[in-house]
Amino acid sequence: MPDLIHVPKPSPRSLRRRLTALAVALALVVPTAAPPAWAQNQLPALGDPSGEDFSIATEHKLGDEIMREIRADPDYLDDPVLLEYLQSLWQPLVAQARIRGNLSADIDQRLAWEPFLVRDKEVNAFALPGGYVGVNLGLIAMTSTRDELASVLAHEMSHITQRHIARSIGNSRRQSLLSLAAMLAGLVVASKAGSSSVDAAQAAVVGTQALAAQGQLNFSRDMEREADRVGWQVMTGAGFASGGMASMFEKMEQSSRLNDFGGYPYLRSHPLTSERIGEARARMGTVTPATSQVSVLEHTAAQARARVLMDSRFDALKRWQALDGDRVATSVSDKLLSAYSSGLASTLLRDWARADASIALALGLVRGSPRSDARAERAVVLLQVQSLIARGDVTRAVAALEPYQADRSRPVMLLETQATLASTAALAPDNAQLKQRADQLQTWVATQPRDALAWTALGQVQERLGQPLRAVRADAESRVALGDLGGAADRLRGGQRRARSGGGVDFIDVSVIDARLRDVELQLKQQKADEKALR
Ligand SMILES: [Zn+2]
Numbered sequence: 199m200p201d202l203i204h205v206p207k208p209s210p211r212s213l214r215r216r217l218t219a220l221a222v223a224l225a226l227v228v229p230t231a232a233p234p235a236w237a238q239n240q241l242p243a244l245g246d247p248s249g250e251d252f253s254i255a256t257e258h259k260l261g262d263e264i265m266r267e268i269r270a271d272p273d274y275l276d277d278p279v280l281l282e283y284l285q286s287l288w289q290p291l292v293a294q295a296r297i298r299g300n301l302s303a304d305i306d307q308r309l310a311w312e313p314f315l316v317r318d319k320e321v322n323a324f325a326l327p328g329g330y331v332g333v334n335l336g337l338i339a340m341t342s343t344r345d346e347l348a349s350v351l352a353h354e355m356s357h358i359t360q361r362h363i364a365r366s367i368g369n370s371r372r373q374s375l376l377s378l379a380a381m382l383a384g385l386v387v388a389s390k391a392g393s394s395s396v397d398a399a400q401a402a403v404v405g406t407q408a409l410a411a412q413g414q415l416n417f418s419r420d421m422e423r424e425a426d427r428v429g430w431q432v433m434t435g436a437g438f439a440s441g442g443m444a445s446m447f448e449k450m451e452q453s454s455r456l457n458d459f460g461g462y463p464y465l466r467s468h469p470l471t472s473e474r475i476g477e478a479r480a481r482m483g484t485v486t487p488a489t490s491q492v493s494v495l496e497h498t499a500a501q502a503r504a505r506v507l508m509d510s511r512f513d514a515l516k517r518w519q520a521l522d523g524d525r526v527a528t529s530v531s532d533k534l535l536s537a538y539s540s541g542l543a544s545t546l547l548r549d550w551a552r553a554d555a556s557i558a559l560a561l562g563l564v565r566g567s568p569r570s571d572a573r574a575e576r577a578v579v580l581l582q583v584q585s586l587i588a589r590g591d592v593t594r595a596v597a598a599l600e601p602y603q604a605d606r607s608r609p610v611m612l613l614e615t616q617a618t619l620a621s622t623a624a625l626a627p628d629n630a631q632l633k634q635r636a637d638q639l640q641t642w643v644a645t646q647p648r649d650a651l652a653w654t655a656l657g658q659v660q661e662r663l664g665q666p667l668r669a670v671r672a673d674a675e676s677r678v679a680l681g682d683l684g685g686a687a688d689r690l691r692g693g694q695r696r697a698r699s700g701g702g703v704d705f706i707d708v709s710v711i712d713a714r715l716r717d718v719e720l721q722l723k724q725q726k727a728d729e730k731a732l733r
Pocket of ligand 1: 422425468
């Protein structure tokens, strides 16, 4: 799909730009001239606490600080369907790293181990301090199997388990850590103000570090080889096909031959040496994966979803929609790729007739020959439900979701809530379905308190149930989850005012708001103290 790889100019406030600035800041403190001490005496012991300056606690704080910025960005994408798919590949990798003893108890508990989606067409994935891995939609769109995608995730995860970021930074001087903190503080200001200081920061760095021009945090060559080696062990151990890494490299190699670096920042940070490719190929075939349970077409659906969502401009959507005229595709997966893409694009364009036709075609493909594919079928049904809710056809949406109610998954729960909210507009606040949704969401956020979308949905349901103070609290919690403590405090104060002015408020609801406000104000204080300390 070479036609996918266009590089739009980053808008001044795009997430990519922020990440570039971050990478520049990190590059400043990553020594590149001389190999770090550990590299001279072979690889260090796992979990080697190199560099007192960069403890796990510091990395954790730094990571949270960076993520608070990222979560506020419009290109940070919480698409429940795609995120669930990403997690379905990520979690087995983390579990395998744990089994293999790559995660010390300390980093297991204190780092986030959280993948997230970035709405960006560039083919890229990157590890951040604190255990976060960003995955561009462009990467998902270009991988044609789950194994290819898993190979990149395993590689990035291994940068974290092997403490590559911390080692790089920890090996630099204390001075550098301070400048990193200063750069990050500057980054926060720059992204809020709109940006010229980001340019200034970049300009300042370009002269001193060739790295900076690449706009990516670079690890040493040894670190890259270690991430390949450990990542490969982890991915095959987790049951992914060993050829995934080699075929990913081959794809990248092809595009590097075409000099298509523009859309592949991953290639710039991960130069493909013949050594790397050779090693990946040598490792191929040494492990036979158990592929019998694997849904190939589920990946195809995710790939289609990623490529449509990565660019929601009208012209791009029209191009994907036009794939319903695709007569070239011959394999089932190519046909599904076209049908799903067209069905989603038509839904976003609100062209219901064409959406229905494409989705019906996609359903036929996953239910038909050579055998039906339950995971892929679920993926297509969720698209159908999204499409039906978007046009207000709630009855059909609920009926389509029926078989999946028992799976208690996040996308199903959120779609059910959307359907309920769309259907009970005229109903009384004692509606049983609304109450059921509220209970369900309440149970969910009790164990997933950082799920901003679930809190938002809960707030909407509670508003409809005539529980304004609970709705305010849920709304505030969604702000907390996104890292916006100030916004959360504002909402909670608004709730207090509302409680004082209006009659008939529940005394328990009021005390919950009071308690949460005290807590959020405390966290705000702590956050300011942390920022000061980093400076
Ligand atoms: Zn790497």
